[in-house]
Amino acid sequence: MMVDIYKNKALLKSTGAVPVAVSLAFYNNLKMLELSLAALSRQAWKDFEIIICDDGSKPEIVEAVHKLIDQLDIPIKHLWHPDLGFRKNRILNWGLLHSDADYMIFIDQDCLAHPQFVREHFENRQEKACLSGRRMDLTPWVSSLLTPERVRRGFIESNLWWILPTGLYMKDNNGGKGVYLRNETLRHWANIKYRGLVGCNFSIHRQDMLAINGFDWRYEGPGTGEDSDVEYRLRLQGIKVLPFVNTAIQYHVYHRLLSRVNKNEEIFAQVQNEEQSITPYGLQQQIDAVKDL
Secondary structure, eight states: OOOOEEEHHHHHHHOOSSEEEEEEEOSSSHHHHHHHHHHHTOOSOEEEEEEESSOOOOOOHHHHHHHHHTSSSEEEEEEEOOSSSSSHHHHHHHHHOOOOSSEEEEETTTTEOOOHHHHHHHHHHOOTTEEEEEOEEEEHHHHHHOOOHHHHHHHHHHHHHHHHHTTSSSSTTTTTGGGGOOHHHHHHHHHHHHOOTTTTOOOOEEEHHTTSSSOOOOOOOSSSSSHHHHHHHHHHOOEEEEEEEESEEEOOOOOOOOOOOOHHHHHHHHHHHTTTTOOSHHHHHHHHHTOOO
């Protein structure tokens, strides 16, 4: 089996392909997904689809997801494969294959998009370039106040004046990255510094991801595989990674950090040693494996 695909009612009623797709990585946390979809439902620019890349959620969660997305007027595909451990990169690859859009934005389930998020990513796209944004971490207390209804009403944006100071005590505070800059000069100065690609907030032409054979599925733990590895291989292909801070804004809902797998660093060291931009452990190999069944 390659992947189970569920298309919501809005997608079945839609005609023609949309220009951009939001690839949303998901696993079991329905509350997080409700918040993330609530943020995406209030985007100022509407011409996009969502691809929920589900890394093996439980059957009851899958059923609840289908009910949830059928209530939304955004075209949504829900992709699912069985839970055989951390296989995020595999399901992200299936999302690449099943997207009808030429441009892709990648986010995680715990990230809430600013109303201008999709528009900024799409309208600022460049040839042979990847846009790399950042996220503002919300405190446990602020995160506990969030509901889908509050997110849809713009709770974070309208209360940012007091939400920002609440995070000053947090380690590696990045509250300033939650400030949406409209002025082009300020944006320029905010993005002079080099910043690497982060897997929860980047966008790229779909063809450029296919050119490196997508994500390397050997990374079976969070971190490295969906960002550092991708950036390294894109750069070998001549793709620039452009900082996109204070423009494509995300708010990160608090949760305990997932442990990093040391094997990831060993794999990445091997990739760098071999200097291969096209992974031999990517989308095409997943397709070939299905053909051989």
